[in-house]
């Protein structure tokens with residue numbers, strides 16, 4: 001086998017109360033990577049489409065090649081590969097764009113190498129790519145993009161990745177305002193210290209959210225979608241954030257929050273009808289503000305990154 005293509009989905013990281021430790025994957029939206037083995041022993045980013053020429057082709061800067069290099073280093077081998085990246089995700093969107101490229105590249109490269117790694121073992125290589133993309137090797141985008149579903153990063157040292165159940169009928173509305181926020185920049189506005197009281201509130205909510213996922217308890221999920229760590233600093237960078245939260249209050253959505261580091265806003269709902277209503281409310285809010293948005297409605301994708309037949 002000389003050529004393989006893989007797709008990796010967009011992801012919602014943090015999910016409000018799980019800063020850097022929780023994320024889930026979205027259906028259909030994502031990046032595609034094709035890899036051809038080559039004989040010259042070199043990794044090369046040969047082609048990138050869908051990025052308006054903005055992404056780096058240098059192998060030490062593109063998340064596809066950085067992730068694959070980390071994998072080859074772990075195997076202690078040299079292998080030439082030509083990487084073709086087809087971006088489906090906007091940059092700096094908060095939908096895990098840098099992560100999806102790395103996840104798709106790893107799943108394709110792993111297949112070409114004869115599957116030396118289980119999917120879960122690919123996560124640390126993708127984290128190296130996140131380190132170069134935003135300055136922090138966080139795993140809450142790459143882990144769900146690779147594995148699918150809701151994924152908890154129980155610990156980073158050593159890495160402890162736990163897949164969580166996805167309640168039937170849980171839908172996500174993603175509202176992407178036409179703005180760009182670099183993850184590195186939205187990390188730089190975060191407070192480095194929180195109070196004991198805030199830590200108690202945040203711990204209660206993350207524990208509640210995870211219990212809600214296990215018990216398919218939508219009310220508990222709804223009560224737990226609160227973030228006192230990142231949201232207060234980051235919401236100020238996102239026009240319409242609080243207006244949208246107010247607008248969806250009456251339609252029965254479970255709650256809303258910042259997807260990753262923003263500017264995308266996620267809304268969780270029980271059932272597709274409410275998720276679609278949330279998308280209509282979002283359109284109204286952003287029309288009023290005069291800012292263009294793309295809106296997607298999706299179930300949680302439990303499959304993660306996968307191989308595509310050409």
Ligand SMILES: Nc1ncnc2c1ncn2[C@@H]1O[C@H](COP(=O)(O)OP(=O)(O)O)[C@@H](O)[C@H]1O
Pocket residue numbers: 054055056061062063064085090091092093094095096097098099101102132133134181182183184260261
């Ligand atoms: N293959 C890639 N896809 C997306 N971004 C990449 C890629 N390779 C490197 N980057 C860098 O990562 C940054 C985008 O990542 P980030 O701001 O974290 O966006 P997102 O929130 O969508 O993940 C950009 O500075 C970009 O140059």
Ligand SMILES: N[C@@H](CCOP(=O)(O)O)C(=O)O
Pocket residue numbers: 011013014019020021093094095096097138140141183186187230259260261262
């Ligand atoms: N936990 C990270 C998640 C960043 O997600 P992205 O999709 O914006 O890259 C953070 O909050 O910084």
